[in-house]
Amino acid sequence: MKKYGKQIIGCVAAAAVYAAVMILVNGGFLSRQMMSLIIPVCMNIILAVSLCMVVGFLGELSLGHAAFMSIGAYSGALILKSGLPTVAALPLAVLVGGVCAALLGLLVGIPVLRLRGDYLAITTLGFGEIIKSVFNAATPVTGGAGGLKKIPPVTTYRNFTFVYILMLLVILLVSNLVKSRHGRAICAIRDNYIAAEAIGIKVSFFKTMAFVIAAFMAGMAGVVYAGNIGILKPVNFDYNTSIEILVMVVLGGMGNITGSIIAAFLLTVLPEMLRGLSNYRMLVYAIALIAMMLFNNSPLKRMLVEKHNMRQAGKIE
Amino acid sequence: MALLEVKNLGISFGGLRAVDGLNMTIEEGSLVGLIGPNGAGKTTVFNLLTGVYRPTDGIIRLDGTDLVGKNPSQICQAGIARTFQNIRLFSDMTVADNVKAALHNQISYSLAGSLLHTPHYRKKEKEIDGRAMEILRVFELDQFAGYKAANLPYGKQRKLEIARALATNPRLLLLDEPAAGMNPNETAELMETIKFLRKEFQVTILLIEHDMKLVAGICEELTVLNFGEVLCQGKTADVLKDPQVITAYLGE
Numbered sequence: 001m002k003k004y005g006k007q008i009i010g011c012v013a014a015a016a017v018y019a020a021v022m023i024l025v026n027g028g029f030l031s032r033q034m035m036s037l038i039i040p041v042c043m044n045i046i047l048a049v050s051l052c053m054v055v056g057f058l059g060e061l062s063l064g065h066a067a068f069m070s071i072g073a074y075s076g077a078l079i080l081k082s083g084l085p086t087v088a089a090l091p092l093a094v095l096v097g098g099v100c101a102a103l104l105g106l107l108v109g110i111p112v113l114r115l116r117g118d119y120l121a122i123t124t125l126g127f128g129e130i131i132k133s134v135f136n137a138a139t140p141v142t143g144g145a146g147g148l149k150k151i152p153p154v155t156t157y158r159n160f161t162f163v164y165i166l167m168l169l170v171i172l173l174v175s176n177l178v179k180s181r182h183g184r185a186i187c188a189i190r191d192n193y194i195a196a197e198a199i200g201i202k203v204s205f206f207k208t209m210a211f212v213i214a215a216f217m218a219g220m221a222g223v224v225y226a227g228n229i230g231i232l233k234p235v236n237f238d239y240n241t242s243i244e245i246l247v248m249v250v251l252g253g254m255g256n257i258t259g260s261i262i263a264a265f266l267l268t269v270l271p272e273m274l275r276g277l278s279n280y281r282m283l284v285y286a287i288a289l290i291a292m293m294l295f296n297n298s299p300l301k302r303m304l305v306e307k308h309n310m311r312q313a314g315k316i317e
Numbered sequence: 318m319a320l321l322e323v324k325n326l327g328i329s330f331g332g333l334r335a336v337d338g339l340n341m342t343i344e345e346g347s348l349v350g351l352i353g354p355n356g357a358g359k360t361t362v363f364n365l366l367t368g369v370y371r372p373t374d375g376i377i378r379l380d381g382t383d384l385v386g387k388n389p390s391q392i393c394q395a396g397i398a399r400t401f402q403n404i405r406l407f408s409d410m411t412v413a414d415n416v417k418a419a420l421h422n423q424i425s426y427s428l429a430g431s432l433l434h435t436p437h438y439r440k441k442e443k444e445i446d447g448r449a450m451e452i453l454r455v456f457e458l459d460q461f462a463g464y465k466a467a468n469l470p471y472g473k474q475r476k477l478e479i480a481r482a483l484a485t486n487p488r489l490l491l492l493d494e495p496a497a498g499m500n501p502n503e504t505a506e507l508m509e510t511i512k513f514l515r516k517e518f519q520v521t522i523l524l525i526e527h528d529m530k531l532v533a534g535i536c537e538e539l540t541v542l543n544f545g546e547v548l549c550q551g552k553t554a555d556v557l558k559d560p561q562v563i564t565a566y567l568g569e
Contacts, residue, residue, distance in 0.1 A: 176433065184417055188407045
């Protein structure tokens with residue numbers, strides 16, 4: 001019983017959140033504005049948790065997460081527009097979006113992840129710009145700068161269940177992976193790649209693996225985005241979007257899945273909540289970011305972490 | 318047949334000949350020391366043996382298999398494990414996870430198992446947990462299993478590095494200055510540990526060390542390097558009396 005304690009708490013929490021959202025939506029307690037945020041929150045959680053695996057656990061800086069998201073979004077949108085019934089089209093679109101993003105992740109990852117240092121950051125930055133230009137130029141398929149229009153709205157809040165399950169799946173897969181031999185290999189590479197190699201871990205292989213899995217998840221999030229917003233424009237997937245996701249991971253405390261989820265939630269909801277402040281909105285937003293960063297480095301947080309670690313240590317004994 | 322066979326091993330970095338014409342054979346079960354002044358090329362030899370550097374010339378054979386050109390992870394799987402002069406632990410991971418990471422290739426399961434935590438995963442993880450604790454117990458580190466590796470005191474970090482290397486189930490263990498920075502008590506303890514693990518794990522050991530008490534105390538054979546070349550090779554007692562070794566390294 002004790003062994004499964006954590007899983008039970010997780011399941012109960014997931015069910016409680018689901019029930020709460022359903023009651024709020026169906027009971028009409030939420031404003032239209034708040035309802036429109038439900039799916040973006042889920043989407044950003046998927047993006048943040050997947051990027052957390054690359055930046056937090058693997059220790060490689062990726063500045064092109066929005067690019068993988070856009071690949072998923074466009075390829076998924078084309079399937080959504082193909083006229084298949086939603087029941088079939090949506091899962092298929094999510095799958096195809098993920099696979100397309102993963103394939104391009106592989107293409108970028110194989111050469112670049114053999115190198116050490118900041119090369120991945122530079123390459124993914126360039127990759128993002130290239131993808132944007134390609135989508136801008138490929139007008140017959142993507143609609144170019146005018147955008148890919150009339151995507152069926154299949155992932156609005158009315159379809160919350162599907163997106164929520166997708167989000168839970170991503171969280172589950174990433175947190176499972178971290179607690180496994182593959183996850184330990186990834187963390188070992190982050191902490192010391194020379195020692196990781198010396199104990200028989202294939203460094204390039206595991207780096208590429210983590211990167212491709214993250215790209216797959218970003219691609220799925222892209223499909224959710226496409227089905228939610230209805231129109232895709234290359235400018236929506238620029239450098240700023242990648243940085244926004246990165247900010248979520250950094251604020252969540254690198255390598256902390258729960259932190260990434262909380263940060264993704266706050267950073268999606270906060271800008272909307274602050275709309276009432278009109279001109280001061282970005283100012284308050286920036287101050288909130290700084291406050292969260294300070295908390296991450298505060299003695300209070302360190303104390304909490306230490307306490308948690310001691311409890312963990314006690315459990316093992 | 319000897320466990321490790323090194324013939325005419327050499328490496329050049331540009332014009333610098335760091336190691337030249339090294340011949341060495343290590344018999345199964347022996348404990349051999351590699352000594353010499355600073356900059357003699359001792360750690361370079363370790364880096365050549367573990368595939369960090371590719372030798373310019375020469376042959377390295379472990380139990381008959383050629384190791385030249387293999388990368389460090391392949392060489393680890395072939396059966397050579399090492400520790401580092403400047404400790405290289407996975408400092409943000411727990412003590413237990415450091416050892417478990419080294420069991421990576423020993424107890425294996427698929428990526429699907431990792432992602433979905435299948436019953437097979439649970440069974441294998443249990444095995445990994447048990448084996449890791451077994452190894453930690455040998456080094457009396459079991460009560461620190463949940464600590465972050467970076468929070469261990471220095472002597473215990475050295476021990477953990479040896480424990481991690483042993484978890485890969487090596488045939489040959491390379492220890493790079495295991496006693497560096499230790500006080501006399503810790504060094505004495507380390508000597509006992511090395512003697513013990515040799516019996517317990519049936520492992521052949523090659524070690525680099527500057528602490529002559531430790532070298533004289535446990536090594537059966539010595540190779541002395543100076544300026545990348547072998548100065549003297551043989552039984553420990555004979556080598557330490559050799560006049561050449563005394564002038565180049567030990568001092569009158």
